[in-house]
Amino acid sequence: MEADSLGNSRSGTQRSRGSPRMGINDLPVEVLINIFSRLNPLDLCNGRVVCKKWYEAIRDKHTWTGSFSRRFGSSNVFPSVSGSSVWMTEYFTRLEVYKRWRKGIARHTSYQVLNDDEISFINHSIADFNQNRLLTFSRGDISICNLRDGKNATYIPGNQAFTRISAYSISWDYLFLGKETGGLYLKNLKTSTSSTTSRTSLITLIDDTDANLDPITCTALNFWLEKHRRDVDCIAGTMSGVVKFWNITGTLVKTLELNDPLVEIKSEFQNVAVALSLSKLYIIDIKTFEVSSIDLKLSFVEQDSHRLFMDVDFADSNVILSYKNRIWLYNYERNTTSSVEFEPDLTVLNAKMQTVPRRMLTRRDTSLAGSDGLLYANILSNGTVIVWNVRDTGSTIVPQCLISPTFAKLWPSHFLPTAEASTISLNSSILAVGGLNGYTNLYNVITGQFLRYCSVKFPKKLSHIYHSITGVSDILLNPDQNDTSGAIVIMDAVQYFSFGDHQTKFGTKDKKKLNVGPSNKQYVKQSIRDGMEDYDRQQKIKQEQESLLERYNGVEYDPDEELSVALAISESISSPAESNNTTASPTEGSSSGLDEDEQLRIALEKSLYEI
Incomplete structure (x- = not known):
């Protein structure tokens, strides 16, 4: 047994000096x-x-x-918060965003949307967080107001023809509406709110006064219009399988006959449109109008079409379908299919794709940290919410988290049905789950961890939302993944919320503007002294003006002084007449011949007249 230089025992052959370590x-x-x-x-x-x-x-x-x-707890593919390819930037940005969602100071504003009824229900809503705008659609009527406080409201009433609405699409500029009777209308919202234009705001694309028209079942409207307005901007599908393409001026561009009842249609209005029938999926090239079909090997019941949810990820060519107890994912470029099937007693109640900017739905940037993933969420009939990644699936859809939301605070307390969650909304960091009577929770979208309560109790002026069991109809989140604000919509009420101060870029904080100028006590004290001196000077000038005004009005004079002033004024008035008219009579030019009382009366009258 040998020992090293520190006295530790070692066994074996000693390493030669020339051997590398x-x-x-x-x-x-x-x-x-x-x-x-x-x-x-x-x-x-x-x-x-x-x-x-x-x-x-x-x-x-x-x-x-x-x-x-x-x-x-993320997988290899996840949506980016920072929009950067630098992983370190993504890490610190994500930490900052989670901190604001969880611990940021909450600000809430509640208001009622302008409408013509005492109580109404909002069917659809869109928000522009950059321009602070909110647009709501309710049975043909449209209301536009400030998103943060509900002020500057504009009300656009519906048309008499807007009855029996079967499908509609809406943007900030246009309303594209189809009816069960086959009527199809395009309404310009800008000219509808203008009182100076003579142009009509409503274009009738298909008049439903004729009998036996094909009912309109689905519509799609271009949210970002082409500059020259020559391309396809509006798409409508009918019960008989006819697809019609229009531009925004009301010109029919193309008509396709698929001979298959259509249920839903989606398009990004750049390359393709995806139409869903009761048994097939149609991929339409909107430039050449070539059609390719995919047999779904399943069938939908027409009466249950309202329970069918379809979304399209155009950037990665994915079509997501949710119906009853199954979820399908079709990739029409790679011709692959992924699916998941739940127990027969479970059904999908709602579905929502991640709220993202427009470019993320039309172009995928795999160089970003997380390979630019895209999340999707579903509400099941047992109250569970599942979240999964659309761009990271194999043959089977595997949820990345399961959430069973519970709402600890309800106004008022009452019996709750089995499924409490009514709507959902998500971005790259959080999942918002809306329950009954406006209550909303926030969860970590990757791990499912509860973060905080999102909503507060609505004020007394909006107490009508508590008179019955009503679920949250929609939750709007800012497409900016760094932003921590949104809006909750229930019946005709909206509650805007924000948490913490938004930072546009990682590492750039808004500096507090305190003590502008030299940051020392002497500067602050000198500023205070200068302000006090200016105030004292203004007060002194004001007092002098008041004193002069009082002296001019005769407030400070005693009766003897007033008499002497009056006599002096009368003499100054009569002296020019005496110098200019020497032959004037005594009664006209001077006061001789009058007694003292008469002279005093005349002097006082002249002094009052002069004043």
Whole structure:
């Protein structure tokens, strides 16, 4: 047994002086990536400055995906919060956004949407958070107001023809509406609110005065109009399977006959339109109008079409269908299918795609941290909410989290049905679940962890929403993934909420504007003294003006002084007449010949007249 220089025993043959010694940098890069992926992102930021090899290993995508999975519970593909390809920026931005959602100061504003009825229900709503606008649609009537406080409201009443509405699409500029009787209308909302234009705001595309017209079952409207307005902007599908394409000027561009009853139609109005029938999926090229069909190998019941939910991820060519107890995902470019089937007694009650900016639905950027994933959520009949990734699925859809929302506070307390969740909305960081009577919870969209209560009790002026069991109809979130604001819609009431102060970019905080100028006490004290001196000077000038005014009005004079002033004024008035007219009579030019009382009376009258 031998001992080293520190006295520790060692066995075996002693290493020769010329043999090399191995260090951590002698390990393969793959092993280093595996080691670094188990570290906290903060340790990764410090480790990347050790040496070049560590820097290259830490920059590797697999290092950060493993680290993110351990820190946030995310998979390899997830939606980006920062919109950056730098993983470190994504990490700190996500932490900041979660902090504001969970601990930011809450601000709430509640108001009632302008309508012609005492109580109404909002059927559809869209919000523009940048322009502070909210548009609501209710049975043909439209109301536009400020999103944050409900002020500056504009009311656009519906037309007499807007009855028996079967399908509609709406944007900030137009309302595209179809009827059960086959009528089809396009309404310009800008000219509807203008009192100076002579143009008509309503274009009748199909007049339903004729009998035996084909009922309109689905519509699609271009939210971002083309500049020259020559392309397809409006699409309508009928019960007999006819698809008609119009531009915004009311010109019919193309008519296709699919001979299959249509249920839903979606389009990004750039390349394709996706039409769903009771048994097939149609992919239509809106430039060449070529049609390809996909047999779904399933059938929908026409009476249950309102329980069918369809959304399209045009950036990745994915079509999501939710019906009864099944969810399907079809990729019409790769011709692949993914699905999940629940127990027979479960049904899908609602479905919602992640709220994202427009570019994310039309173009996918895989260079971003998380490969630009896209989330989707469903409400099941047992009250459970599932969240899964549309762009990270295999042959089977696997939910990344299951949430069973509970609402601890209800106004008023009453018996609740089995399923409390009525609507959902989500972005890249949180999931908002709306329950009954306006109550809403916030959850971590990746882990399902409860974050906070989102809503507050509505004021007494909106107490009508508590008179019955009414669920939240919609939750609007800001498409900006860094923003922490939104709006809750229930019946005809809206509650705007925001948490914390929004930071447009990571690392750029709004500096508090305190003590503008030199930041020292002497400067502040001198500013206060200058302000007091200016105030005293203004008060002194004001007092002098009041004193002069009182002296002019005779307030400070005693009776003897008033008599002398009156006599002086009378003499000054009569003296020019005496100098200019020497032959004037005594009664006209002077006061001689009058007694003292008469002279005093005349002097006083002249003084009053002069004043």
